[in-house]
Amino acid sequence: MAKPLQLTDMTGRHVALSAPAQRLVTTYMPATLFTLSLGLEDQLVGISNHDTRQSLVKGLLDGRSPVQVGSRSAGINLETIISLKPDLVLINDKKDGARLAGQLQQLGIPALLIRAESLDQVQQAMDLIAKATGHQSQARRYKALTRQLIDDLTRRLEGTAPVAGYYGNGGDLYRSVNAHMYQHELLQLAGIRNVAADVPGFYPKINLEQLVRWQPQFLVLEQGKSGRLADQLDSTELASLAALPRVTLPSAALWHMPSPVAAAGAYYLASQVHPKKFRDVDVNARIGRFYQQLLGKACLSPLPAAAQAAPCN
Template sequence: MCLVFLALLLMPLSSFAQSIQVTDDTGRTLQLAQPAQRLISLAPHITENVFAAGAGDLLIAAVKFSDYPEAATHLPRVGSHTQMDLEGIVALQPDLILAWHSGNPRAQLEQLERLGIPIYYSEPRSFAEVAENLRRIGTLTGHQATAELAATELEQGVAAVKTAHQGLRPVRVFYQVWEQPLMTINREHIIHEAISLCGGENIFADVDALIPRISQEAVIQQNPEAILGGGMGEANRAWLDNWQRFESLQAVQDNKLYFIPPSLLQRATPRMLEGTRLVCEKLQQARGH
């Protein structure tokens, strides 16, 4: 009888000891009774980070354009990041959903929350926050060691880029996110940090919106030394070439229009370090080196 009573007392203590608790990018506390085993990712950058943290084998589905690493292309799709397939998500019985706070439809996320499915909200806006996301994913899935290694490698790589480009002549940069409507980034965006690490000056840093819509006239007025852009796909530089008709731009006169593959700079993942190094290389060319 005493042993049974002791076992009953110890059961809640054991459960509490195994529980997992993290704070996500919105400041919300998420608690799991045990490491998650069935994950669904609702954004391509989240899918990448789950794999980087060593938990890719736990993903049971993802949204469209989750195309890195190659294993991610074989995952079942549950819609896009802007329109999820809620029935498909629920049918898969995930024990953790990883959502993009600013990119996924709030109404659909609230529906999932009402069903009691745990949701981790991702919204990294700096390299430090990408590293922290890796660590949190590692904690939530029981892959702390792999996640810590990935996070540390990212932090060390960022520090090395910063050290290598300190004191260089600043280069005034326009970064193009989209063409129609024409869009760029302000200082709160992680791409701004990438440009800054390379000694670049984001000419629209002080605009209020995170991803502001701007006019061609505003770009011409700011007259950047270099224009960086991605485009539709990993090798299509048509957006950059369209600036050639604005011959008054210094970047056009000096032929400083540089293509950066969008997946290397427009997804908040460890691969952004590769994209940042490419930005640094282009800005060195802009300096005449």
């Protein structure tokens, strides 16, 4: 007989489970990625509305169709969650996450609040979900694979001076990331000094004067969907910025959000900013191998060469 579990979520709430959770509902993208990366696709009965639009999530679900339970922007459908009879619901701690967790608790449905704004917190989230579901070995495997990739990256960049870089949000070039945000750590790992590190706020607003004064040497851009960044860079006042070397993160990669594949994003960025340090390695193949080892499919890598080498069925 399975033993009861006593858990503490990432906001300090104590949550009791009568047994390891078998039916899971996730209410936002990172929690879905954590769950699927732990090999829990058969136990995922509910998912946020936007998640299944992403190719990475589709590939990991492999034809499965969890029920959509709403989204953070449009609102989570409490009735739908209740109807799924979940053993556990995973919720973002931001906005009204605590209120939703409280409502579920009153209904006898356990919920964990997830907070992941760093690679350490991503590992903590993976460990927490793994403990709640009895899949600790998968979380240890994730930790080992991520450590190997980051150690390789760190070794290659040892003694390399960081490049001053500016990170542009996919919806607006004048929205960046500061030292309290997840993307900042990816920049640091990739050997990039984030020029906007000290600007307060979530996706802080940057003005043209600041951009010019910072004199970044490299641009890291989210791909976005509207093409707004390209239009902004075409403007006359940004001519000097538009001439800088840049890398655009593939939107399908989901490297711009807390994710179990984030280490691959840092590795890729570093190879673009410091290419001489990666001359002896096929970066696409190395990242494809990471995806194969972690997720079981190299074709889920957003880098074309890796996908072509091992196409998905």
